Amino acid sequence: MRYLWFTLLLFLPTGILWSAENYHWPLDINPPYLTSSFAEYRPRHFHAGLDFKTWNQEGFACYAIADGYISRLRAAATGYGKAVYLTTTDGHIAVYAHLQRFAGVIEERAKQEQQRLQRYRFDITLPPNAIPVQKGDIIAFSGSTGIGAPHLHFEFRKLNDNPLNPLLHGFAVPDSIAPNFLAISLTPVDETTTINGQNRPLILWGSDKIRTIPEICGKFFVGVRVTDQQSNAIHNRYGPYRIELFQENQSRFFIQFDEFSYDTTLQIESIIDFSLQRRGKGRYYRLFREYRCDVPVFGDQPYGHGILDTRKLGAGRHSFRIVASDASGNTATLDFKIDVSCPVDSNPVAPVANPPNARAGEAHTIFSANHTARLHLTEGSLYRDLAITSIEIPASSWSDTLPRGMQFASPILQWSPDDVPFREYVRLSFRYDPHLPVRQSGVYQWDGKQWRFENNILNVLEGTISASIYHLGTFAVIADTLPPQISHLSPPNGKTFRTPPSIRAVLTDNASGIFEDDIHIYLNGKKQISIYDPESHSVHVSLPPDLPPGRYDFQIQVTDRAGNRAEKSGYFQCH
Template sequence: MYCGTKVKKYAGFSCSLSPLTFVPMIRKLIGFCCLLPQFLHAQYLPGKDYPQGYFRNPLNVPIELAGNFGELRPNHFHSGIDIKTEQRENLHVHAAADGYVSRVSIAHTGFGNALYITHPNGYTTVYAHLNRFFPGLAEYVKQKQYENESWAGNIIIPPDRFPVKKGQFVAWSGNTGGSAGPHLHFEIRNTATEHPLNPLLFGFDVPDRRTPEVYRVAIYNMDESIYEQQPMIVPVKKVNGVYVSTASVIQVKAAAAGIAVNAIDRQSNSPNPNGIYEALLFDKEEPSIGFQLDDIGYEETRYLNAHADYREKRGGGPWLQLLFSLPGNHLDIYHDINGKGRIDLSDGERHPVKLEVKDAYGNTSTVKLTLQQSGATPAAPACDNPMRPGAHNIFENNHVEFFLDETALYDSICFNYRELANNSARAYSNTYRLHTALVPVHDYFDVHIKPDKPVPAHLQHKLVMVRKGVGEDVEPATFETGWNKNGWYKASFRSFGDFHLEVDTMAPTITALGGVKNGSNLSRAGRLAFAMRDGSGIADYRAELDGKWLLFSRRGNVITYTFDEHCPPGAHTLVLTVTDIAGNEATYTLKFKR
């Protein structure tokens, strides 16, 4: 390619040079201009243009990651970075930039105590699993909780109520909600869309010179549903800096192949196996398709079950990330360059295939394979009840029925049904096996079951629908209250499995912790705690002290009240009411002194 008197423009650079001015600096510039198109050509996936250095580390310890953005989790992508807190709680958390506290959320699951700060540059930062908010905010939140008579909830805060400066102390780190150990979950969101973005693309100082580790690839027949085939799993090992398979040529019984990759990434200062950022597939050295894990909204995060081979993972296998998009996958992380990840092997020739797997800092691992068609996959047997993505799918008989809308399935299935005897004294129907829990469903769907024996009037509102998945040890039963219409009971679920109706008349149990008994003098006590238990699940709890609502926080099924101004010195009566999903109530009354 010649770069001389003609003007060439690439990505904002121009090369307009006279052949007569060949000084050394001009030669370097000419060389750069001539090579620049090649550099740009290699950028097959879109670059990012996030502000660098705008946000600071929210802690005063170096960032060491326990988890990163896009890491694969059950039913969702991890939406931020998990920063280690030296295996302890109550580290000071600081505002990552100027802004204002716009929201707090409180729950016994998920983020636990979470703080949201909105910034003037169009981003919002999130700080989760906190133990406590800074004093002024904590008092404001407590006031709202008493006004709403609810410990859990989302509290929207006016923009002028709590302005903050970059580096300002805002909370203490903790281990609340669904956290499995002390750490800070930190997010950067697009304020307008509320989509979490990949924080590692914002220039944080996280030491990372390690390339991703690739363990295996999987090969699929692209002319069959992913749920109606068993992928070919190909282990790989690193040889001379490149991951390769033990077989020089991989024989594939399919005319068209698709690829999935099993890989992790680690940072230089952390051994944790975190997720990769990007993967790109090449067929005969030509780019085909790639994905990038960034900008994934909470409303679409469940599409992880379409991005990864759900059946393989739920069946005890590894995470396999697909380099092709299933028909019912509407996740916008894929970038089709040429071929949508479909590798045409029908010519019988050997096809060199390459994968480039990257982390957010550009560290790259390369995988090289050679594929060749070797015969055809036997034709699939005829299916009596096919169900397809993008269609309304219905199953019904005299005992059970359900309906899936067009967004429920990611790929086609041959629906299987079985009726199993249920001899439990609590059961009011047989067990109906609706396909298998190894196949994911995206949306909630209504299951209708008709009892196979009369339900006495006093038990009709105590009937619950029970679903079991892949064995009780793997997935505990889930219970949903049924709604009765014309003798049928309806409940909503988000997974296939085994379903039946049973009656639940057992009230929850409430146990006082710490040896507290009626008549106790609690003048020196700092808190009160109770454990709640129920077979079908706790739906709600309410505590009243001398007839007034009292704030009890919840962690798992333990609720705690910390003594404060709402319990002055004197004699008191505490009434605690716990309700399960079937409406059964238990009441615990405690008389004590302060």
């Protein structure tokens, strides 16, 4: 019984919200716990705010943190789901996402826009006098729309939309636990560097001190795998706030997550060791600033800062310390040593390799073998000069990787190197065979287990089909000729109801996938506003409770990204 009482205190609103300095706390749960923190890694972007735990429940009140006005409203099946943007009178923007619903006149305005567009998805900006709010007003309720389990995603931005770390701006949470180190990585910068006699990364495990002392000769950088925890009451792990590398008590590099810009969010792939992560080795922060990486987390440290050179370190043993801290000031340290061991009078020469054919800061068009495809690189595509190569493989040798209803419409191209991220998205264009079902085709990437749809931008004049990619790998044009599947249709055909039922179905497509705007549900020929959940693959329409008695015919139409269409219909009666 005592445990139940503690659980109720922990999980339910208390009526006294957690303190937020000059701001009202955004969520009616006390005390607050996080499931994710600011600037954590997500594929191709930073996590832009805090995720507040709602204990797998929905419907908690979300409050205006300050006086201001509702400046933006949006809803979508993916991403932020339902989200509200509050512009405050002190010059910030607060974002509340994955909401169950909006409150009051905000909900009414959202429904008006959905009715106008005749669809669920919308995104509107509002003038300052449209929906003013006061500090402490309930503006929404927490939910699980978009992606993920129930929680509140909360952001605190500048007026230019740059996300700020909310933990540093009045939204700190109770936290007395220091970050936890898992391992470090030591990675050669070029082909001449050796670490324990080999030219490849070395991973050393340890939480406070690493006893193994590797021998290194050449240029290298340090990576670190580290997580943070808010409380022993929960098991969620977060990214750190600051990491600093010291050599013999002298600071050699730091990274600190105060804010970032959406213009550079893709560059998170250069802050995390993309190569190690791609090969399943884990997520390591690289403790140097990549060339042309412009994320504002390095202070005034120049490009390349943090790269270590044994010629400058000098022969012998060197001591290093990594200090990781969270936004509450809890710190942890990890010590390790290296031995600089280079042959006397050595003058290492890099092995012969392909010379770079793409230079950073320049635009390039790189053609594949036989000119089957080409890469369009802009001045901003690369961090460093790169030697890009490709191998063309007959599609017949990969035929067993395709599910039923799909066929290759090009040879398979393996582009290298596949472990270097691009600084900006790069367009990959294939020439297509006009005798194949081009309009049902798309560019797909092999992810090691299956072919993943990238895009299908068709240029009839050029005779190409294209997609934007952020790293090289194995690609092909694949035709998807199989329509989506519609199952678990409800209500049952011909059934009679006293109160109007919801129209529901499960939609699946194992190839190009489904976009929410391509789902249409009709009732007696009139289009309804349907809500699609891509995680459960379900779609539903809630009908008005005052539906007059009679027969109602309904129809579900869905088209996948390749243009294949499926349709099912039924009827029910109300009396």
